[in-house]
Amino acid sequence: MATLTATRKAALRRELETIVGAAGVLSEPDELLVYESDGLTLFRALADFVVFPTSAEQVAAVVGMANREGIPFVARGAGTGLAGGCLPAEGGLVISMMRMNRVLEVDYENQIAVVEPGLVNLQLSWAVGPRGFYYAPDPSSQQACTIGGNIATNSGGPHTLKYGVTVNHVLGLEVVLPDGEIVWLGGKTRDALGYGLAGVFVGSEGTFGIATKIVVRILKKPQAVKTVLAVFDRIEQASVAVSAIIARGLVPAAVEMIDQLTIQAVEDAFGCGYPRDAAAALLIELDGLVVGMEAQAEQIVAACRESGAREVRTAANETERQLLWKGRKSAFGAYGRVSPAYMVMDGVIPRTRLPYVVARVNEIVAAHGLRVGNVFHAGDGNLHPNILYDPRKPGEEARVVAAGAEIMKVCAEVGGSISGEHGIGLEKADFMPFIFSAADLELMRRLKEAFNPRGLCNPGKVFPTRKSCVETGPVAYRPHAIETQGLAQRF
């Protein structure tokens, strides 16, 4: 959505070029198109400029200009988000962090790393891996998504069951506040002084400012890892097994569930060794000391068998383990085999409600005449129903959106949440009242007011006010530019 006159736009372009260089500014419509949506292609919005700063000072100068001109701005990482959170909903500037992608410092003795926001998540684990360390948060998009983007959404991943989500690994941030001031929230020490603003900033979906340096914890790789696949003939049995594992006092590193539709799609695409006729499978991973690993694995096997598993097997070696994980992590890509499009939902429920809610999800989707594949973080109750549809069929996308809203209501009704790791963004802003009262939202608004009083920093997100001029509602699916270029799959 272009909002500027041609002359003003030309003047602003010249100014942006003086800040980030001529090669750091995009303003032509065909160039801007790449940045009109994220991984959720239902929403699209065009910026006036995309800029590529290389330092906090450049970010601050760009933000300063935006303030002076009253232009909205939003930071963007790899654009793998799934809630429209990094869209320029009201035009203005997209500030791409992709050129700030360095590991600035690794301090093995203190087990911390200082990184720039555009660093790809997995690259940090690669950087510290040779010394026996890794970065724990592992969203499924970790080969593409950036740590800055992970900060915005407080990303999770399979192993967050044991190790916590992004916020549990962030100690401090250098941030360009929405007024252009550069401040440190927290730092390198474990305890912050004053309010825990680093923790408040993480998960604020780009509405509190732009992180330019991030201090994260790195963890020692565990001595041993064991991966177990449990196969079930009924999906309820798999849900019950999750609670049975918890009831035995075990805290696995990950407990992931994969349903039949997903298993078949994955097997068609990659052949990872999941039984095609299973109603559901649980992928369970234990890590820690070598001593005791066998005893814990036996407990897991017993819990699964007790819950009705027809087969429980352990990955015999690292190759088998990687293959099982490939099945889990490529599930989203594999849906392409069975459906022209799908929409991934993200909700959280208390673990004990899994049997009820998984059944309800399947009922809701069926009632809308659609199919659903479930692949999700069962261990912490974080559902990802993927509703399959054909965007060329009139009305189908609208039914997907309606089914999604009903699923979110069910999550709310059982005491859950409308997002476990993808964020609210544009997608779920209108669902916020499902779980928050007017008073709850008012306090959040005041907090936002303290950080972002002019509202120029990522407007139109998180809060249920829908006055932006984004193309909302069902629009015909078009592949995202990075998809057509083969750079990304839809996760």
Next chain:
Amino acid sequence: MPLLDKLRAIVGPTHVLTGVERSPYVLEGRTPEAAVLPGSVEEVAAVVVQAAEAGVPIVPWGGGSAVGVGVPPARAGLVLVLTRLAAVVEHEPGDLTATAQAGITLGALQGALRSRGQWLSLDPPDGARATLGGVLAANASGPRRHLYGTARDVLIGVTVVTADGAIVRGGGKVVKNVAGYDLPKLFIGSYGTLGVIVEATVKLRPIPDDERLVAVRFERFDEAAAALRALLTSDLIPNAVELLDTASGGGLGLPLAPATLVVGFDGLGEQVDWQVAELANVVVPCGGGKPVGLPSSTWEPLAAAPRDAFAAPAAIMTLSVLPAAVVDTMEQGAATAREHGLASAWCAHAGVGHVTATLRVEEHRADPAPVAAVLERWRAAARAGGGHASITWAPLPVKEALPVWDDAGAAGRLMQRIKAQLDPNNLLNPGRFVGGI
């Protein structure tokens, strides 16, 4: 109707304390106008509404174990005592979560959880007296934070009464949740300056099969430093790594040694056995003694060390430094104190860089100047290493001699703006916190 009558109408006359009954709630010599003990979340909200209308400041109060932290308010106003809100609202073991009212003591909560095989992984000192809300508001922690983290790693939902008397919920009941801003993180460590915590939902852990605490003595601090480095890069997964100097170790009844490393392990019995044995292989080559088992009753005083090392402390300071700087901080800090003729006791959650030091009151020395001088130098040392240091307890004259809280810099201005948004009339614990918040 006068304020106190309105309050009596809300909470019942027996729950508004005036006169001598207020004595437990005197704040460093400042007597509140009344202590009010509401019996429900709604009563808390109604009390706050009345106080706000009358412009009377409010001091939220749990077990009173952290009321000496920070700057006492200029006007004590109403002490809002939360101990009648002491119910476990919900505990679903299968979900590994529990919701409890803020006024329950940590000890009572742990007791209820333990009966069903679970625990909340926070072990600050004074668990028998400290309340859940107070522990969260003070971001209190203990030795097991080495493995299990602090309040920010366990708090998933919070209900607060805001300065205008609204009942607000942040977070939720589920262990993973990114809907809306993370209000639980905002209220952790906010010392009652942004709202009154009335209920909290926390993540739980299963109680481990076995747990053991062992001590390793060192003749020299640099040997302890080498052992610490070796331990933290080994395959061992300790749940606590504490470093104590002679005075702190003595306070715990440990055999006197220049430095003692106290290490905890939990898990299956075979895991604990292996780790205790392996610990010897890690620390002995660095100059440490053979690990010696400690009774489980050591955990509680360990959490409070070095506060109780001296019968009469002159001041207590907490220093946040990088883990690799812990040993130097302790050794040089003690030397600094000696230069000023003062004895000190030191204890650190060494793996996470959380160091606490106590100064001893010397006879015939009421003068706060040397105490303040030492604290200043300790703070400067922490800051030089990228850390910070704040006074966690001191008599008023010392608190008047130097800032209780370290300087939060540019972030401090953001904190002021948050306070102004959430408590525009400055009624919640005014003046207690960082930067005069």
